[in-house]
Amino acid sequence: MGKVATFPVPGIMGIDTGTLQGHRTHMTRILAILNYKGGTGKTTTVINLAAGLALRGERVLAVDLDPQGSIGVSLGVRHPRTISHAMLGHAPAADCIVPARENFDVIISDTELFQVEGELWRFNNDSVARRVLHHTLKPITDYDYILLDCSHAISLLTQNALLCARELLVPIAMDYLAMVGTRQVLQTLKTVGRIPGHQLRLTLVVPTMYHVQYRKDQEVMALLHRYFDGKVAEPIRSNVRVAEAASHQKTIFEYAPDSAGAVDYARLVERIANDVG
Ligand SMILES: Nc1ncnc2c1ncn2[C@@H]1O[C@H](COP(=O)(O)OP(=O)(O)OP(=O)(O)O)[C@@H](O)[C@H]1O
Numbered sequence: 001m002g003k004v005a006t007f008p009v010p011g012i013m014g015i016d017t018g019t020l021q022g023h024r025t026h027m028t029r030i031l032a033i034l035n036y037k038g039g040t041g042k043t044t045t046v047i048n049l050a051a052g053l054a055l056r057g058e059r060v061l062a063v064d065l066d067p068q069g070s071i072g073v074s075l076g077v078r079h080p081r082t083i084s085h086a087m088l089g090h091a092p093a094a095d096c097i098v099p100a101r102e103n104f105d106v107i108i109s110d111t112e113l114f115q116v117e118g119e120l121w122r123f124n125n126d127s128v129a130r131r132v133l134h135h136t137l138k139p140i141t142d143y144d145y146i147l148l149d150c151s152h153a154i155s156l157l158t159q160n161a162l163l164c165a166r167e168l169l170v171p172i173a174m175d176y177l178a179m180v181g182t183r184q185v186l187q188t189l190k191t192v193g194r195i196p197g198h199q200l201r202l203t204l205v206v207p208t209m210y211h212v213q214y215r216k217d218q219e220v221m222a223l224l225h226r227y228f229d230g231k232v233a234e235p236i237r238s239n240v241r242v243a244e245a246a247s248h249q250k251t252i253f254e255y256a257p258d259s260a261g262a263v264d265y266a267r268l269v270e271r272i273a274n275d276v277g
């Protein structure tokens, strides 16, 4: 990239947090998909949820906030401009958008995002540093959904996602450690909830990699229902087709529309689409 960062937030030190969510005339639902545990199905959920909503006729933008760049790789999408260009102020966010499927656009990422994280740390004002993504995406108004694929790092980038999103979706893989990551997410949710002018609600926890026949998985499900009463999605079953789809650069609906994975993700799509808060 080699240019000096010019963040799209010059002079917003005195930002009015009350205006943080008031800019969109059309109601775009912005969801952060987050769990501080790695490999819980975040990226897989972003891709297949976005694809399913798009098939339903919704206009969807998925934004990759993980330097691993899995969204572009999994969908077979390339573009010279990434979320790093947008966040560093080197290009308007609209110029970084690339169509992936009908109704389904993406902003991809790559390892330049590490540079963004470094630049964010240079801000001596924490509240400004955490709102760069919000300001970057503010002009993007013509979507029904924006899905933010977070990395599992507890980073300033993730905090940016939490201050940009209004809803949180937490994929939880069926193991104990995943629950630990989830507890951290909920702690964060509480902290964000105390920021004036910003409302972030937990929309759903999504059990992933679920094995119907494992008693352990049934026990974790029962625990989830106890913790997150009314906010637990039907589980996404462990299904090899889901993993294969990504390696073929396809969504589950393209790769194996009759698979358990497609059935489960279609159900999740309906649940999200009908969850109006
Ligand atoms: N329902 C499923 N059944 C089988 N494999 C799955 C399922 N969901 C995801 N996987 C596979 O599990 C692995 C991890 O999934 P994914 O990359 O979506 O997790 P992640 O939470 O985004 O990981 P990270 O924290 O590294 O970003 C991938 O190889 C993916 O293909």
Ligand SMILES: [Mg+2]
Binding pocket: 042, 043, 044, 066, 070, 150, 151
């Ligand atoms: Mg991921």
